[in-house]
Amino acid sequence: MKKEQQLDLYYQMVLIRRVEERGAELYQAGKIGGFMHLYIGQEAVSTGLIAAREPRDRVITAYRDHGVALNCGLSANEVMAELLGKATGMSKGKGGSMHMASVEKNFWGGHAIVGGHLPIAAGLATGDQYAKNDNVTICMFGDGATNIGYFHEALNLAKTWKLRVLWVCENNVYGMGTSVERASAVKEIRQKAEGYEMKNSRIGGMDVTKVYEAAKEAIDYVRKNSDPYFLEVDTYRFRGHSMGDPERYRKQEEVKKWEESDPIGIFRKHLLEKKAATAKALDEIEARVEEEVNKAVEFAEASPEPAMEDLFNEIYAE
Amino acid sequence: MAKITMREAISQALTEEMDRDPAVFIIGEEVGVWGGTYAVTKGFYDKYGPERIKDTPIAENAIIGAAIGAAMVGQRPIAELMTINFAFSAMDYVVNQAPKLHYMFGGQFMVPLVIRAVGGGGRQLGATHSQTPDAIFAHFPGLKVVSPGTPEDAKGLLKSAIRSNDPILFIEHATMYQIRGDVPDEEYLIPIGKSKVQREGKDVTIVTYCKGLELSMKAADELSNAGIEVEIVDLRTLRPLDMEPVLESFKKTNRAVVVEEGWKSYGVGSEIVSRIYEEAFDYVDAPILRVTQKEVPLPYNRTLEQAALPQVPDIVAAVKEVLK
Ligand SMILES: Cc1ncc(C[n+]2csc(CCOP(=O)(O)OP(=O)(O)O)c2C)c(N)n1
Ligand SMILES: [Mg+2]
Numbered sequence: 001m002k003k004e005q006q007l008d009l010y011y012q013m014v015l016i017r018r019v020e021e022r023g024a025e026l027y028q029a030g031k032i033g034g035f036m037h038l039y040i041g042q043e044a045v046s047t048g049l050i051a052a053r054e055p056r057d058r059v060i061t062a063y064r065d066h067g068v069a070l071n072c073g074l075s076a077n078e079v080m081a082e083l084l085g086k087a088t089g090m091s092k093g094k095g096g097s098m099h100m101a102s103v104e105k106n107f108w109g110g111h112a113i114v115g116g117h118l119p120i121a122a123g124l125a126t127g128d129q130y131a132k133n134d135n136v137t138i139c140m141f142g143d144g145a146t147n148i149g150y151f152h153e154a155l156n157l158a159k160t161w162k163l164r165v166l167w168v169c170e171n172n173v174y175g176m177g178t179s180v181e182r183a184s185a186v187k188e189i190r191q192k193a194e195g196y197e198m199k200n201s202r203i204g205g206m207d208v209t210k211v212y213e214a215a216k217e218a219i220d221y222v223r224k225n226s227d228p229y230f231l232e233v234d235t236y237r238f239r240g241h242s243m244g245d246p247e248r249y250r251k252q253e254e255v256k257k258w259e260e261s262d263p264i265g266i267f268r269k270h271l272l273e274k275k276a277a278t279a280k281a282l283d284e285i286e287a288r289v290e291e292e293v294n295k296a297v298e299f300a301e302a303s304p305e306p307a308m309e310d311l312f313n314e315i316y317a318e
Numbered sequence: 319m320a321k322i323t324m325r326e327a328i329s330q331a332l333t334e335e336m337d338r339d340p341a342v343f344i345i346g347e348e349v350g351v352w353g354g355t356y357a358v359t360k361g362f363y364d365k366y367g368p369e370r371i372k373d374t375p376i377a378e379n380a381i382i383g384a385a386i387g388a389a390m391v392g393q394r395p396i397a398e399l400m401t402i403n404f405a406f407s408a409m410d411y412v413v414n415q416a417p418k419l420h421y422m423f424g425g426q427f428m429v430p431l432v433i434r435a436v437g438g439g440g441r442q443l444g445a446t447h448s449q450t451p452d453a454i455f456a457h458f459p460g461l462k463v464v465s466p467g468t469p470e471d472a473k474g475l476l477k478s479a480i481r482s483n484d485p486i487l488f489i490e491h492a493t494m495y496q497i498r499g500d501v502p503d504e505e506y507l508i509p510i511g512k513s514k515v516q517r518e519g520k521d522v523t524i525v526t527y528c529k530g531l532e533l534s535m536k537a538a539d540e541l542s543n544a545g546i547e548v549e550i551v552d553l554r555t556l557r558p559l560d561m562e563p564v565l566e567s568f569k570k571t572n573r574a575v576v577v578e579e580g581w582k583s584y585g586v587g588s589e590i591v592s593r594i595y596e597e598a599f600d601y602v603d604a605p606i607l608r609v610t611q612k613e614v615p616l617p618y619n620r621t622l623e624q625a626a627l628p629q630v631p632d633i634v635a636a637v638k639e640v641l642k
Contacts, residue, residue, distance in 0.1 A: 178376075
């Protein structure tokens with residue numbers, strides 16, 4: 001990876017972190033409502049993954065979508081505005097935290113029904129197959145989502161029809177409060193892909209360069225062979241499942257232990273050790289992010305609420 | 319009498335029935351270690367253990383399907399759907415299997431199953447997580463649909479539901495767990511399929527249930543200050559529907575408003591209004607109005623969401639309208 005690109009990835013990860021930390025504050029202050037699921041701890045996954053795509057490759061994910069939205073190129077302004085339910089959010093304040101998307105950025109959403117977007121991902125790829133292009137659909141989901149029927153129907157269809165989908169399971173150990181161990185018959189989620197004779201691998205998700213490399217290879221494979229690929233990525237969410245999680249299901253020591261492999265810390269160390277960047281350069285990036293996020297909060301707070309007639313707009317396309 | 323919350327009332331019904339009958343167990347997502355998404359089953363896991371408080375994978379079809387199977391062989395499962403919106407992920411089991419099995423096999427199987435599901439809007443959860451689709455479920459013969467509006471009713475009806483030999487969908491409202499009400503100290507049951515007059519009045523009949531009851535009670539206070547006395551009939555059970563108290567009240571007031579949180583088209587109100595026209599046409603003095611959610615998927619934005627939901631002033635206005 002070129003130096004500029006590495007710095008850009010660092011910037012993206014810090015941006016996600018700071019947008020969400022500020023988001024959490026705004027939530028506590030009552031300015032954000034509903035369910036908000038933070039991506040803090042998992043930044044390296046979507047950052048590495050989406051850096052490896054061509055712009056024509058599609059991305060679709062679940063409700064833990066702020067990071068994915070930013071990685072796809074949505075601005076901090078739009079993300080923050082959507083969190084605050086403002087007209088200037090990408091979903092015009094109708095979607096909120098769980099429902100970010102941008103057709104322009106080839107980001108097909110944030111979806112809140114667990115596993116529900118997997119058949120839709122197969123559909124995006126079916127549309128592309130029908131159009132005879134070689135776009136790849138990158139579909140992200142959690143470990144918990146692999147226990148619902150949607151997952152199995154979608155994987156089977158993708159393999160049978162040779163759809164260009166890269167399935168990415170973010171194994172962050174828990175689906176809400178239920179560990180993989182307690183919910184899944186197989187301990188390695190990639191084994192489920194084996195069941196569909198789908199090519200697969202399992203990688204660590206805390207080192208963005210490793211995620212990037214694995215994703216590059218996988219996307220290449222999918223594109224060239226017109227065949228789905230399953231990537232299981234080990235990661236961890238440092239915060240609760242959503243705001244207001246009593247966290248009775250895990251010990252704080254476990255969280256602390258994972259926090260030692262903070263993806264931002266790891267990458268920072270990597271960049272310094274490889275002399276890809278000076279501490280000063282990285283500090284400057286952090287300062288730039290700080291300013292950008294401050295501006296985003298100001299922008300979102302100053303933005304108008306959606307108009308009342310918007311309530312009735314867009315129920316149908318015509 | 320003790321004043322307790324809706325949450326406590328439901329919790330008590332569950333523990334009392336679990337203590338009474340070892341065949342009763344709970345199955346659902348995050349019901350155990352987490353303590354229930356809405357904290358209704360908090361402490362249950364420690365008290366009853368993992369065999370009776372079964373945390374499941376995220377798999378709504380398996381939850382409802384397995385509960386049906388266990389019920390068929392004589393257990394009395396209480397399946398919890400984290401929200402009623404996820405019933406759509408298990409729709410076949412909820413409306414196409416559970417309600418059919420007793421009838422279709424000539425009465426051989428019984429499905430003594432309770433599905434507890436949390437519904438309702440007002441929490442900024444967006445279009446897929448905020449619905450009040452009760453009417454859809456009430457459409458299916460073979461399924462009973464219960465949706466209480468007070469802690470007393472919730473406790474008594476849930477206990478009856480657990481003892482019933484039929485599949486019952488028990489719908490709670492996400493914004494009502496903190497409401498308080500008097501509940502008898504001694505054990506009691508409330509029969510399923512009985513509507514109840516929750517407030518007496520002579521001028522207009524309000525027919526409602528669940529969240530609509532909370533709103534209608536507030537509207538009734540306001541209207542009373544303006545000299546209008548409404549009678550509130552709480553359906554409590556949507557199927558089988560008990561029209562007797564509704565008709566009795568209507569024959570007295572000759573005017574009615576139906577209040578529900580769901581959408582107007584093909585809704586609970588559509589049913590109630592037709593039944594009044596069919597069964598008490600001679601008593602109608604004014605068109606019967608419906609206060610419902612606006613016909614939109616619910617938005618995230620708080621102001622818009624609140625504008626889409628039925629509110630107390632809407633009820634007050636409708637009551638005044640039917641009195642014109
Ligand atoms: C069909 C359905 N069932 C249940 C839920 C409630 N729910 C939301 S997120 C979640 C846990 C998902 O866990 P996982 O797939 O591992 O993703 P993570 O939250 O860890 O990113 C659950 C049970 C839902 N949204 N949809
Ligand atoms: Mg998970």
